[in-house]
Amino acid sequence: MGSQRSKTSFLLLVLSLFSLLHKLETKHNTHHSHPHHNHKNSQSSAANPKLNQAYIALQAWKKVIYSDPTNYTSNWVGPSVCRYRGIYCGPAIDDNTTTVVSGIDLNHLDLAGFLPDEIGLLADLALLHINSNRFCGVLPLTLSNLTLLYELDLSNNRFVGPFPSVVLSLPSLKYLDLRYNEFEGPVPSELFNNKSLDAIFVNNNRFTSVIPSNLGMSTASVVVFANNKFGGCLPPSIANFANSIEELLLINTSLTGCLPEEVGYLYKLRVLDVSYNQLVGRIPYSIAGLAHLEQLNFAHNMMSGEVSDGICVLPNLTNFTLSYNFFCEEQGLCGNLTSKGVVFDDRRNCLPGKKLQRSKKVCDVILEHPVECEEFNCDYS
The missing domain is CATH 3.80.10.10 (Ribonuclease Inhibitor)
Known part of the structure; x- marks a missing residue:
């Protein structure tokens, strides 16, 4: 399908970011059941305010995930968040000596729950991918704190309400995927005043x-x-x-x-x-x-x-x-x-x-x- 191919093409634009994440995984022998970082980084997380904030956010999120059929988040325990499955850490953009949570990938896990307000504490996120789950409710306004967010993929979930205008306040966003949800009402004209978005997927909702x-x-190259x-x-x-x-x-x-x-x-x-x-x-x-x-x-x-x-x-x-x-x-x-x-x-x-x-x-x-x-x-x- 054209849109799917374009999605793949677009993701090549951020290959360097994914390459960094994969290098981190390879370096530390990451697997679903293994940590994303070595013990030195994990042990130092308690002294890192940003990772402490991430710990608060991820623990709040885990509490409102009420169905996890594969027990994917079962190792979300303790302050060493870089060891959590689906969580990717890397150096902060403004300080390469500080480790931060820079990516979350929870795609295709059939998780059920919602996004808590504490998600806004993950201020260093560049990637947030949670497609093909059963997340529901409305998006928290605290998402506006994710000023470094580059890709937001919320597709194939059960989010509801009007167009989530909070995404319009994300200055770094290049890729927005809201398809296959239950959003309704008009799509705001402000979405098309955004000069940073390169891909916009709003298909398969209830927009009128x-x-x-x-x-x-x-200035998007792909609009669906x-x-x-x-x-x-x-x-x-x-x-x-x-x-x-x-x-x-x-x-x-x-x-x-x-x-x-x-x-x-x-x-x-x-x-x-x-x-x-x-x-x-x-x-x-x-x-x-x-x-x-x-x-x-x-x-x-x-x-x-x-x-x-x-x-x-x-x-x-x-x-x-x-x-x-x-x-x-x-x-x-x-x-x-x-x-x-x-x-x-x-x-x-x-x-x-x-x-x-x-x-x-x-x-x-x-x-x-x-x-x-x-x-x-x-x-x-």
């Missing part, structure tokens, strides 16, 4: 309202909105995304109206997926200028008109899906795109002479009333 009109003000109920039109201001966005996934977000021509200004775009919406009108011809485009998906909309040859000759196109629409003509190479080695799906359209198309009766109703995109009164709140 419309996509903020300042969407393009972000999929499987929410935003509605409204894609704002023309998306053109401002041109210098950064590489993957944009808007699958099943209740989008309406026509795709704006400004989509074609996103010259770095590699993946565009707007499938399973209520989009109408023609494919913007400007998309024919997206030379880096690899995956393009318009499936399950109400789009119509012709499919331009300019899109089908894009040099990097590998997957093009336009099934379940009302397209009536495929120009040039589009009529036999598979001959170019492109994965192509044009089922259930109104294409003369093609197999697996809609009935003439259904097509005539749509084609007799061509869509005029200018007629749509889009709400760009």
Whole structure:
């Protein structure tokens, strides 16, 4: 999937940080049942105020983890927090002679509980990964104390409430993953004023309202909105995304109206997926200028008109899906795109002479009333 590949690509940007953590593990022969640091560091932890703060935070967290099926946190005992499973220590950014807790990785452990206010005591955290667990409730406001946090992955849990605005106060955050939770209500426009975020995943929640009109003000390279109920039109201001966005996934977000021509200004775009919406009108011809485009998906909309040859000759196109629409003509190479080695799906359209198309009766109703995109009164709140 495009978003998953982009996540992997993005993580390469922080390879140096992970490399440091892995070197620490290798140096001290770390395993699930072994300490992350040697005894000298562990013994000195009592004299280190930052590790004392971490001890308070982690003990508070352990008390509110009410289900730990694999007993992963069973060794979270005593002040030597660098020996705890899932806890990574390293030198403080401002003082390499001071050991601090710099990373937490509790992914895929099926832990149940919530995040206590004391989590804010972990002020040196750069990485907080707790995806695929059963953490619930709302995020504590004390997360705002984590001013060095670079990656926050809360995906696939049971967090609730409105968009957690506390994440907007994290000045170092590059990677934000909130997908597969129960967040609801609008996504604040302030999220896209953030110039540090490189990847934004808010898919598979209960977000509503419309996509903020300042969407393009972000400098993120990956944005995934999929499987929410935003509605409204894609704002023309998306053109401002041109210098950064590489993957944009808007699958099943209740989008309406026509795709704006400004989509074609996103010259770095590699993946565009707007499938399973209520989009109408023609494919913007400007998309024919997206030379880096690899995956393009318009499936399950109400789009119509012709499919331009300019899109089908894009040099990097590998997957093009336009099934379940009302397209009536495929120009040039589009009529036999598979001959170019492109994965192509044009089922259930109104294409003369093609197999697996809609009935003439259904097509005539749509084609007799061509869509005029200018007629749509889009709400760009």
